[in-house]
Structures are given as structure tokens and as C-alpha cells.
Amino acid sequence: MPDRHPPTRTAADLDGCVEDLRAALAGHDITLPSLRLDLPTFAGAYALPVGLVALGNCNTVTARKLTAVLKESGRAPNPLLLDLDLLAVPMAMPSLRLTVRRHVGAPCADVELCVTELVANVIRHVGEGAPVRVRVFRVFDGRIRVEVTDPNTRALPVLLHATGDDEAGRGLALLDAVALRWGVEQGETGKTVWCELDECVVA
Incomplete structure (x- = not known):
């Protein structure tokens, strides 16, 4: 055949x-x-x-x-919860959080936090209005994986240890605190920053 x-x-x-x-x-x-x-x-x-x-x-x-x-092989990928293309602008954040909540199936503060912080990081370090792709899906052991892809291959995220007086540098520290692990995948035309979290309790 x-x-x-x-x-x-x-x-x-x-x-x-x-x-x-x-x-x-x-x-x-x-x-x-x-x-x-x-x-x-x-x-x-x-x-x-x-x-x-x-x-x-x-x-x-x-x-x-x-x-x-x-x-x-018995452990097929879990369903994709969210696959969204948008422009990284501050005014998109409230609707983005609502969209994440709706697609995950229940309020899940850690997932919403990671999505919005990763998109906010694009705004700060790549530029307001940059096109991004947001994906949320389940992986092995029920964990939730968040991926945010942007077109800049050079502006890599760096974990900073902000002090009490610092106005910036807290986003990745928050993500690092709630995520089980996170990292960066570099491609030919952009990069993907990802993190994995414990499963949310969904309805």
C-alpha cells in the first residue's frame, strides 16, 4: 500500500x-x-x-x-487546551486571562499567571505589538504546559533576583516560583519560552 x-x-x-x-x-x-x-x-x-x-x-x-x-503506545498526548495567536499589548491581558480560564475549564491562577507573565515579558523585552502564539496543553502525569512563542531569537529571558525597591525583574521570578520547570527553545525564526505546572482541578 x-x-x-x-x-x-x-x-x-x-x-x-x-x-x-x-x-x-x-x-x-x-x-x-x-x-x-x-x-x-x-x-x-x-x-x-x-x-x-x-x-x-x-x-x-x-x-x-x-x-x-x-x-x-498507550500514553498519547493530552488534548490541546488553548492555541491562540495575538499581539503582545497590555490591553490584551484581561481578555487573555479570561480566555485561559475558559479553555482550562476552571480558575487556575498559576496557569493564568504564567501565561500573562510570559506575554508581558515579550512586551518588555521584544516590543509592544509583537505577534505571539500562546499554547496551553496537558502533558505526562497530567501536568499543564504553557508555551509562548515570539519572533525574536535574541531577547532571551533571564531570571533576576529583584530587591524590594526594584520595579522590574519580578515576572520570571514569579514564574520560577510556581512552575515545576521552565526553559527556552530557540528556532530559526523565533523562540518559545515554556513552563510546566501541576494539574489544575477542573470541572
Whole structure:
């Protein structure tokens, strides 16, 4: 039987394939920052961890087969709760919090805090009006993962230890206090700042 997913070469097809694979891996508590990065760019922008294991490159056919195996192995990715494109502006924050609450299914202050702080960080360090993508979904063990993607590859978040008189530097400290873990994934055309939190009690 011919492959239902023949090899494709368009950027949209590749991006969709990578997003499917990333979501399938997230369902197994696996994050691969190097997905969809060319090796020279990745090597120049990423601090390699000790004991790095290179999994190698694969084409879209192989990536889709891997995605299918992950989904069928008994721990399929949990449903996507929110996938939203918006402009990072202060006036969007109240409706963003409401949207997060509605899609998560119940008030969840920590998730709302992380989403708004990550978007606020884009406003402060990338620029007001920058386009962002906000994603909230469940991962392994019921944890909730928040991702905010912006088009700037250079303005990386830095955890500061603000003093009582400081007017800035508290956003990431708050996120660091409530999240189980957080990090940054750098891509060719932007970056994604993510965090994972304990599951909310939903109705």
C-alpha cells in the first residue's frame, strides 16, 4: 500500500510535521529543542548539556511514523487546551486571562499567571505589538504546559533576583516560583519560552 503521507518540501508541511511530533513527544514528557533547526544554527545558539545524545535527522515520512508510534503506545498526548495567536499589548491581558480560564475549564491562577507573565515579558523585552502564539496543553502525569512563542531569537529571558525597591525583574521570578520547570527553545525564526505546572482541578 502506498504511503498516505508522501514526502513534502513546503515550509508549512514541515512546520506542521514538526508540531505534531513535538506534541507527541510532549505527551511522553520529552522535549527536543533541536527540532526544525539546522545543525550549524543549533550548535551556535544552544549550550549543549553534558552527555548529549544526538538522535540524528529524519525526513517527514520518518517523523510521521515516529509520531504515530508515540500516539499508539498507550500514553498519547493530552488534548490541546488553548492555541491562540495575538499581539503582545497590555490591553490584551484581561481578555487573555479570561480566555485561559475558559479553555482550562476552571480558575487556575498559576496557569493564568504564567501565561500573562510570559506575554508581558515579550512586551518588555521584544516590543509592544509583537505577534505571539500562546499554547496551553496537558502533558505526562497530567501536568499543564504553557508555551509562548515570539519572533525574536535574541531577547532571551533571564531570571533576576529583584530587591524590594526594584520595579522590574519580578515576572520570571514569579514564574520560577510556581512552575515545576521552565526553559527556552530557540528556532530559526523565533523562540518559545515554556513552563510546566501541576494539574489544575477542573470541572
